[in-house]
Each structure stands twice: as structure tokens, then as C-alpha cells.
Amino acid sequence: MAKLLIEARNIKKRYQMGEVIVYALRGVDFTLYEKELVVVLGPSGSGKSTLLNIIGGMDRASEGEFYFGDFHLHEASERQLTYYRRNEVGFIFQFYNLMPNLTAYENIDLSAQIAENPLDIDGLLEQVGLSERRDHFPSQLSGGEQQRVAIARGLAKNPRMLLCDEPTGSLDLASGIQVLKLLRDFCDDYQKTVVIITHNTEISKMADRVVYLKDGLVDKVEINDSPLSAEQVSW
Amino acid sequence: MLWKKMFRDILSSKGSYLACLVLVLIGLVVFTSFSILRENLSFSKEYFYREQNFAHGFVELECMPRGEVERLSRIEGISDISGRMVKEVRVHELRPEASVYLKLVSLDLAELRRVNDVLLLQGDELAAGEEELDAWIDNQFFEANGLELYQELEIIAGGSLKRVTLAGVGMSPEFTYPLRDLKEIYPNPEQFGIAFLSLEDMEALFPETRGRVNDLVFTLEPGADFERVKERLETELEQYGLRTVYPREEQVSHLILTEEIKQIGNMSRVLPLLFLFIAGVILYIMLKRLVEQQRGQIGIMKAFGYTDTEVVVHYLSYALLVGSIGGIAGGIIGIVLAAPLTGLLLEFFNVPEVYESFALRYLLTGLLLSVAVFLFSGYHGCKQVLKLKPAEAMRPPAPAFAGKTFLESVHFFWEMLTIQGKMAVRNLSRNRSRTFFLFLGIMVSCAVVAMTWSLNDMIDKLIFFQFEEVETYDAKITFNAPADRKKVERELQGVPEVMWAEPVLEVPVKLSHRWLEEDVLLLGLTGPGRLYNILDASGRRITPSEEGLILSERLADNLEVSIGSTLELESPLLHSDDDKVEVVVVEIVPQYVGMNAYMELAALEEILKRGELATSFLVNVGDPPAAPEGGGGDGGNAISALRDRYREAGMVTGVDGREERLEQTRELMETFGVAVYLYVFIGVITCFSIIYSASFITLSERSRELASMMVLGMTTREVFAVITFEQWFVSVFAMVAGLPLAMLMQWGFAREMTTDLYTVPASLTPESFLMALLITTLSIWLAQRFVLRGIEKLSLVDVLKTRE
Ligand SMILES: Nc1ncnc2c1ncn2[C@@H]1O[C@H](COP(=O)(O)OP(=O)(O)O)[C@@H](O)[C@H]1O
Ligand SMILES: [Mg+2]
Numbered sequence A: 001m002a003k004l005l006i007e008a009r010n011i012k013k014r015y016q017m018g019e020v021i022v023y024a025l026r027g028v029d030f031t032l033y034e035k036e037l038v039v040v041l042g043p044s045g046s047g048k049s050t051l052l053n054i055i056g057g058m059d060r061a062s063e064g065e066f067y068f069g070d071f072h073l074h075e076a077s078e079r080q081l082t083y084y085r086r087n088e089v090g091f092i093f094q095f096y097n098l099m100p101n102l103t104a105y106e107n108i109d110l111s112a113q114i115a116e117n118p119l120d121i122d123g124l125l126e127q128v129g130l131s132e133r134r135d136h137f138p139s140q141l142s143g144g145e146q147q148r149v150a151i152a153r154g155l156a157k158n159p160r161m162l163l164c165d166e167p168t169g170s171l172d173l174a175s176g177i178q179v180l181k182l183l184r185d186f187c188d189d190y191q192k193t194v195v196i197i198t199h200n201t202e203i204s205k206m207a208d209r210v211v212y213l214k215d216g217l218v219d220k221v222e223i224n225d226s227p228l229s230a231e232q233v234s235w
Numbered sequence B: 001m002l003w004k005k006m007f008r009d010i011l012s013s014k015g016s017y018l019a020c021l022v023l024v025l026i027g028l029v030v031f032t033s034f035s036i037l038r039e040n041l042s043f044s045k046e047y048f049y050r051e052q053n054f055a056h057g058f059v060e061l062e063c064m065p066r067g068e069v070e071r072l073s074r075i076e077g078i079s080d081i082s083g084r085m086v087k088e089v090r091v092h093e094l095r096p097e098a099s100v101y102l103k104l105v106s107l108d109l110a111e112l113r114r115v116n117d118v119l120l121l122q123g124d125e126l127a128a129g130e131e132e133l134d135a136w137i138d139n140q141f142f143e144a145n146g147l148e149l150y151q152e153l154e155i156i157a158g159g160s161l162k163r164v165t166l167a168g169v170g171m172s173p174e175f176t177y178p179l180r181d182l183k184e185i186y187p188n189p190e191q192f193g194i195a196f197l198s199l200e201d202m203e204a205l206f207p208e209t210r211g212r213v214n215d216l217v218f219t220l221e222p223g224a225d226f227e228r229v230k231e232r233l234e235t236e237l238e239q240y241g242l243r244t245v246y247p248r249e250e251q252v253s254h255l256i257l258t259e260e261i262k263q264i265g266n267m268s269r270v271l272p273l274l275f276l277f278i279a280g281v282i283l284y285i286m287l288k289r290l291v292e293q294q295r296g297q298i299g300i301m302k303a304f305g306y307t308d309t310e311v312v313v314h315y316l317s318y319a320l321l322v323g324s325i326g327g328i329a330g331g332i333i334g335i336v337l338a339a340p341l342t343g344l345l346l347e348f349f350n351v352p353e354v355y356e357s358f359a360l361r362y363l364l365t366g367l368l369l370s371v372a373v374f375l376f377s378g379y380h381g382c383k384q385v386l387k388l389k390p391a392e393a394m395r396p397p398a399p400a401f402a403g404k405t406f407l408e409s410v411h412f413f414w415e416m417l418t419i420q421g422k423m424a425v426r427n428l429s430r431n432r433s434r435t436f437f438l439f440l441g442i443m444v445s446c447a448v449v450a451m452t453w454s455l456n457d458m459i460d461k462l463i464f465f466q467f468e469e470v471e472t473y474d475a476k477i478t479f480n481a482p483a484d485r486k487k488v489e490r491e492l493q494g495v496p497e498v499m500w501a502e503p504v505l506e507v508p509v510k511l512s513h514r515w516l517e518e519d520v521l522l523l524g525l526t527g528p529g530r531l532y533n534i535l536d537a538s539g540r541r542i543t544p545s546e547e548g549l550i551l552s553e554r555l556a557d558n559l560e561v562s563i564g565s566t567l568e569l570e571s572p573l574l575h576s577d578d579d580k581v582e583v584v585v586v587e588i589v590p591q592y593v594g595m596n597a598y599m600e601l602a603a604l605e606e607i608l609k610r611g612e613l614a615t616s617f618l619v620n621v622g623d624p625p626a627a628p629e630g631g632g633g634d635g636g637n638a639i640s641a642l643r644d645r646y647r648e649a650g651m652v653t654g655v656d657g658r659e660e661r662l663e664q665t666r667e668l669m670e671t672f673g674v675a676v677y678l679y680v681f682i683g684v685i686t687c688f689s690i691i692y693s694a695s696f697i698t699l700s701e702r703s704r705e706l707a708s709m710m711v712l713g714m715t716t717r718e719v720f721a722v723i724t725f726e727q728w729f730v731s732v733f734a735m736v737a738g739l740p741l742a743m744l745m746q747w748g749f750a751r752e753m754t755t756d757l758y759t760v761p762a763s764l765t766p767e768s769f770l771m772a773l774l775i776t777t778l779s780i781w782l783a784q785r786f787v788l789r790g791i792e793k794l795s796l797v798d799v800l801k802t803r804e
Helices: A048-055 A078-088 A104-113 A121-127 A143-156 A173-189 A201-206 B002-012 B014-051 B067-072 B139-144 B199-205 B226-240 B252-293 B295-304 B308-348 B359-382 B390-394 B411-416 B419-430 B432-470 B485-493 B553-559 B601-608 B636-646 B658-701 B703-711 B716-753 B766-793 B796-801
Strands: A004-017 A020-033 A037-041 A063-068 A089-092 A161-165 A193-198 A209-214 A217-223 B057-065 B078-084 B086-091 B100-107 B119-123 B134-138 B152-157 B160-171 B192-198 B212-220 B242-247 B475-484 B498-513 B516-525 B549-552 B566-570 B581-589 B596-600 B613-621 B652-657
Touching: A004 A048, A020 A048, A020 A063, A020 A193, A020 A217, A037 A048, A037 A173, A037 A201, A048 A161, A048 A193, A048 B796, A078 A089, A078 B703, A089 A143, A104 A121, A104 A143, A104 B419, A121 A143, A143 A161, A143 A173, A161 A173, A173 A193, A173 A201, A193 A201, B002 B308, B014 B252, B014 B308, B014 B359, B014 B658, B057 B067, B057 B226, B067 B078, B067 B212, B067 B226, B078 B100, B086 B652, B100 B152, B100 B199, B134 B139, B139 B160, B139 B192, B160 B192, B192 B199, B212 B226, B226 B242, B242 B498, B242 B516, B252 B295, B252 B308, B252 B359, B252 B432, B252 B658, B295 B308, B308 B359, B419 B432, B419 B716, B432 B658, B432 B716, B432 B766, B475 B485, B475 B636, B485 B498, B485 B613, B498 B553, B498 B601, B516 B553, B516 B601, B549 B553, B553 B581, B596 B601, B601 B613, B613 B636, B636 B652, B652 B658, B658 B703, B658 B716, B658 B766, B703 B716, B703 B796, B716 B766
Parallel strands: A037 A193, A037 A209, A089 A161, A161 A193, B100 B192, B134 B160, B516 B596, B549 B581
Antiparallel strands: A004 A020, A004 A063, A209 A217, B057 B212, B057 B242, B078 B212, B086 B100, B086 B152, B119 B160, B134 B192, B152 B160, B475 B613, B475 B652, B498 B516, B498 B566, B498 B613, B549 B596, B566 B581
């Protein structure tokens, strides 16, 4: 059995909207193991992003307990959260969020600079197939290319896990598959834990484990004994 | 509906709009208060001059029969002319610690249209022919010395103690800014005042002047030419020892008052424009950004059928709101401030207050001005709305091409930068106009602070220079007429307090070169003297020359002469055989206070051919060995002793302690310091609002970038450093560029301020520039604290949720 990386219990997230209170998460139990690729699947508004943000230390749960090893994230200070993000988590967003003023190389470097033992930037660029585009700015790259830079950037810090919020959400099929393949490879080659959020059922076929989210609650969890490779996925 | 949207938009960037508002407010406060102040001052001055028949021309001479004045009034161009006896006397024992002087001016009670008439504020008319001597005293002296009406003052006139009753308190247009001598910068009513006496009483005080006058003041007929009148007077009065004829424009009180009014006028125009300009630019940037951010909303509004005009008007209403709130509030505060300001200045310049306030006019002008500036910058900020088609507007803007910047080709520099540095440089070069504004703003604020501080330093230095370097004597003993030098020297040798004494011969002269002429005081000083030093630009001491004249720079400039030029010299003290003599200029030296010529004493005596003379003696004192208190050191006791010794001496007008004068000037200077702090405050506000709004805009425009960095795990400090690096990068260059600007401003200011009375050095002191750097840096730092707070409050989730 793989080692436990994250354990979250009874996570709730409330939003005060004037008079009414909206629940984005109503008590989610969530575990994450080392070196696995997990897909969180659920319809839009089911609380996927909210959950991911809490796991990534970008947001705080309103209630619940949340451990990273012995580390109690639910009672961590701002500073501790920052260092948690810095050392343990790589984020990948639907809209890439690259620095428009930095080249591909520099975007990755920005992230590598703050890490304790970063990966080699040129090696990463090579792996995401963008060595040629090293000195290009984001606006000179296609969406798929930008997302690959974003993945390299997330990985450059050499974090324990990669958290991806709809990484293929604004990409065409071919680019999407390229991105998914990279994520699968990194999970296997670098022994990282990868979490992919999506509302696309097809993508869940490549996961080791699938967590179904519905209305802010975990609907079910499925273990996938024979995940498909990225190339076999199609939508 | 749109109003609600506007208020929400404004609230969400309240800081920047507030900065605009504050700038407009300050601008308008300065505009209205200073405009009204200028108008009140100017009106009060004119009214005072008109009512008191203030002279257009002034004449000083040895003495002439009073009967002749009537004849002079027939000179073409002269309207009214009054002949007066003017004498300076010492007041006996009014203040124990210092000499107090009164300038006595006679008034002809029989005259119908007296020139420079005195406005009686309280008390009675002057009565002639009584036993008792009556005088009106000037109001500032009256107040400063806590005098009472009908009190008696003891004065020393013609060597004897006389009593004068204060019959009234008055004000004269001639003495709105009374200086005892031109070396003083501020009036000192505690020690110098004006007293007005009837001719008869004046003659009773000075029997030898019976039937004579030594001073004329006259008004001109409308359209008359002063120069023509002056020529006539010069020929008519030559025989009476004419010293000088000068127009109102050169009269000291008038000159200083007029300059002050002019400067207030300049300030009322320049400062508000500066503030409005900065506010306008901030607003422009804010609106431009708002419109860029709200592209989508604009598209929807247009798609709904809002016309271009309606959309533009909507965005302009932001400008209008800020402009009119700031304008009205600033105007009202300005009006409220104008009254006390006017009161303060009129009291400083002894002018009676007459109100003729067009407050409303300035309020409206100011409001119109600020609204106009804002509509202009606002329109330019949001005119791109017009170009947007609805469909286009709803799409995000095409990404700006992100090429390399120029600095990247400077390889070694580029390699030195961290990633954050590279980001900063690229951001700056991609937002050139904004970078330029940031640069300009910081440069100007830094320069303003440097210049003001420097000016303050300068005046300090000027006084220090005059009192520590030039006039190194402890006391100056002045005689009421040129005295026998040798005799006084012998006399002083016997005085125990006097350790060292040097004679001075002060001769009023007219120097002319081609068609240019100047009336100045020529100082005859002994060889290598110790107590009055003539210093050249590098501070080296120069020995008064036997060969010719040493001129102050300003004097040389006015006469357009250089070393080696020949001047013609005329003086009432010249021996009557000589009409004029020729002298050579041997040296030109800087002189900050006053405008003089210098010569070696014996050589001057030779020119005058009147024997060995001195008009005053400079002395260094020490406590005599037998002094009862012993020691003392500062010579204060010795000066009092000296003063006591000559209290009764008819020949001595007074004994002036240098330390006292220095002390008084210092005290008076402190009021000037307020103005410096005001300017520094203005600099800080400007700098602060520029950095604040620049940061604010950066924060809202690039929140996505900043949030992404934080998600990567950068601390708030590290993210903050990215923004501040940019600002410091520009600021360093801007502050450096502020140095030449400050020098330029200082140079311009020095030119404006320099008059025949004092020369303001045109150089910037290094300390002031350091001070400006410090202050600018501090205000930048302060503004950045708000940015830090903004970053701390940034919600990562919210920012990153939306698409770009
Ligand atoms: N800042 C917020 N304020 C109020 N409600 C929010 C906020 N963020 C998210 N929600 C609500 O929480 C629910 C879950 O959102 P989210 O986690 O983004 O869903 P998903 O990523 O699965 O589409 C949604 O119903 C959304 O409306
Ligand atoms: Mg989502």
C-alpha cells in the first residue's frame, strides 16, 4: 500500500452571500497517496475547485481537519501556508496564468528560484517539447504550449504533488491529450502525486483513482486497476 | 442605474480617487486663497497709497532752505512736493539690552496736500508751537515696545536728552517695511521705529536745522516722465549737496511689498496648475485602466443600445464628480483661509486692511479650471470607448506584442538582474507613458523639496556669512556726521573695553558708467583690516585697494563693468572743487546682503580731500581687567559698558552689538521656516499620491500576475518586491534627474529673488539635495506600505477564478 500524503476529514466550506449562507463543500473526506494520479470528477459547481484550492493551501476550509503528514494545515499560519505552497505543491490552472512579461524559460525559472532543490529548467523544457520556444513570451505561444510551460513551471520546484484545475478545459483535443500524457509521465517518472480536476468523464479513465463529487459531497470513490494511457483517451 | 455603478467603481478604487481629490483640493485651496490674498494685498496697498498721497519720487540731500521747496513744485511734471527734515535719533533707556533708534520725520502741518501723509490710527492731531514736543509714533514700534498713548519717550537729539510725548499712533505708506539699513532683511520694530513731528517741534529738537529740509518727496502729474523730472531736480539741487533722487520703484518698502505681491500672484498660478496637472494625469490613467478593464461591460452597454455619448458621459461623470467636489471644497477652504492670511500679511507689511473681495469669482474660476482639466484628461482617458464596436468590446483585447526591450541588448546589465528585475524592466518599458509620469512626478517632487531646502540653507548661510565672515566686529559705533578719525582713534585708545578698533568711512556716492548709474554706499576700510572682511568667491580675504574700487557683483552687473573699467564717482562729500572723479574697478566680489563699493580708507580720503574722516568705528571688545563681574567672555558686558559710556555723547548715534543683530535676525528667520515646511509638505504629498496611485493601478491591473506568484509559493514580501523594484528602479533615476532640475529651479528662483537689497546665490547646497532624497524616499516608502497591505488582502482564489 502506498504512503498517505494528505488526509482531509469532514471539510466544509461556507460562503456568506448577504443574508444567505452558501455551502461549496458540505463535509468532504479526502485522502491522497504518494505517486498516484487522482481525477476528481463532478459537474460544474460541485465544489471541485474549492476542494483543490483548500488542498493546495490557497484557501482555508471553514470547518474540518486536514493533515499533510503531521502538519495540521487547518491551523497553519499564512506564512506556513505560503511555505507549504512553495515546497510541496505545483499548481496548474485552466487559464495557464503565466507571467506575460517573462519568456518560457524565465517563467519556469521564476518558480525554480524559490525552491529548495529545483529541477533542471532546460531538461524540463526538453521534456515538455518546448526547447525551441525557450525565449518566447506567452503571447507568442499557443494555448497548449502555454499549458505545457505551466506544467513545467509547476514541476520545476520539485513539489510532492501537482494540482491541476481543468488543465485541458480550454484546449483542443490534440493539445489536451499532449498535456494529459505529460501529467501521466511526470506522475510515473518523477514519482509525483497528480490531482486532475475535470467534468470530463473520459479523462477519468486514465486515473488510478477517481473521486466523484456532487453538491459539495463525495458521491463515490473508484479504484481503477487498469488505467488507460493518455493516447487512448478521447472525447 | 449607471450612477450606482459609478459609485461602486469609485469606491473600489477609493484610494486613487481620493489622491486626485486631495490634489485638486490643495490646488484649489492655494489658488483661491492666494488669488484673494494677492488681490486684497494689492487693493489695500493701492488704496493706502492713494489715500495717503504716496510719493512717486524721493530725494535725499544735505540740506536746503525750506522756501526753495515752493519753487521746486513748479517743475514741470511735479504735482505735489513736500520738504521734510529726516533725522535718526537714539531712544534713551527703552530697552536695557539693546540700542533703540527712531527715524524722525517732520510733517508740515500747514501743508494742504501732504505727500506721504500719515494715517492716524489713534490719538490726537499734532499741535504746533506748544511747550511740549508731540509726536506720532508708528504702530509697529508702538506695539512691539508696549508703549501707551501720551507716554513720554526720551530721545537723544543733538547731544542732549529730550522728552517727546506720544500724541498719536499712525501708519505711513513710506514705511510699510521699515528697514533701518539695507543690510537688514526683516524689519525689527523692537529696535527701530518711525516718529512723525511737526516742523516746529523738529526745529525745537534740532535748532541748527531751522528753516531747512534734507529730504523731499513728490508725486508726479499723470503721464509725467520721472527721468525728466529727475534731471531737472539734479540741476536744481546740486548746490544743496544732492545725494540721490530715486523713483517709487526703488523705494525699499514699496519694492519689497510689490515683490511679495508679485510672488504670491505667481504662486497662485503655478502651484495650482502643478497640482491639477498631476491630478489630471492620475485621473487619466485611472479612467484608461477602468475602460480597459470594463471592455466587456462597455460592449454589453453598447449592445443594449446605449449610445457612444451616453457611455462616454458615464465615464466622464467620474471625472466631473471628483473635479467638482475637489473644486468646490478647495475653493471654500481657500476663501475661508484667505481672510486670516490677508490679515497676517498686512500686519507683517504694515498696511491697513481694506477688503474688496471677489471671492466668488475665484471660486468659480477655480471650479471651472479644475473641471476643465478633469474633463480634458478624463475624455482622453476614456475616448477609446468610442472606437469599440459592441462585438469587439466583449472580446478580450488582443494581447500586446511582448518583444524584447532595449535594455536586454545591454547584456551585462541584463544578466545582473534577477527574474523579478527582468519583469520590472519589461513592465516599465511596456508602459512607457506611465513610467514617464512616475519619473516626472518623482523628479519634480524631489526637485521642489531640494530647492526649498536649499533656499532655506542659503538664507541661513547668507546670514552666517554676513555675521561670521564679513562683519567680524563685536560692535559698531556710528557717528551722526563724519568725524575726525585721528581724534576718535585716540579717544578709543583710552577706553578700557575696546581691545581693537578700525575706522570706517561710509560715503554716499553715485557711480556712473556710460549711461548707467547707481547710488550706493562706498565703504572706506583700513588696509588689511580684521573687523570687516571683503571676501572673494572662494572665501579668500581681499585687502581694500588703494588703486581703485572693489564692487559687489550685483553692482558691477548693474553698471555693466568688469575689472579694469573706469567709473565716474560723484558724492556730496566730494570737495567742492571737484565735480566728479574717475576711479578704476580693481576687483569684483560676491556680496549677499546689500550692494556696496569698497576702497582703502586713506585713498578714499585723498579723493574726498576733506582730511582724515570716519563715519563709524568697528570695535572688538573685551571685559576690562577691572570689570566688577570679571570674565564674562562673550563681551556682552563690555558692549553694555560701551553703550553706557556713549549714551550721552551727542556725536554718537549708537552702539550696535553684532551678536544682538545676529540673534534677532535668527529669530525672525524662523517665521520663514514655515514656508519651507509648506513646500516640503507639497513635495511629499505629490510624491506620495503619484506612487500611491501608480502602485494602486499596478495592483489592480496585475493582480492576476501577483496572485499567480503567490500560488507558486512566493511570500507577500517577495511579491511586493517585484512592484517596489520597479518603482525604485524608476525613482532612483528620477531622483538623480531631480538634481539638475532643482539646480535650474534654484537658478531661476535666485534670479527672481535677487534685488539690489540682497543677492540669493544660485547654487544648490549638497545637504538640501540629500534631504530631498531622504524625504522623497520616505514618501515613496510610505506609499508602498499601502501596497503591501493591498497584496496581503489579495484573495488568490477570487483573482485566479476568472479568465483573463
Ligand atoms: N467566492 C464565492 N462566493 C460565493 N460562492 C462561491 C464562491 N466561490 C465558489 N462559490 C460557490 O461554491 C460552489 C462550488 O464552486 P466551485 O468549487 O468553483 O465549483 P466547480 O469548480 O466544481 O465548478 C459553487 O456553487 C459556487 O457558486
Ligand atoms: Mg472549477
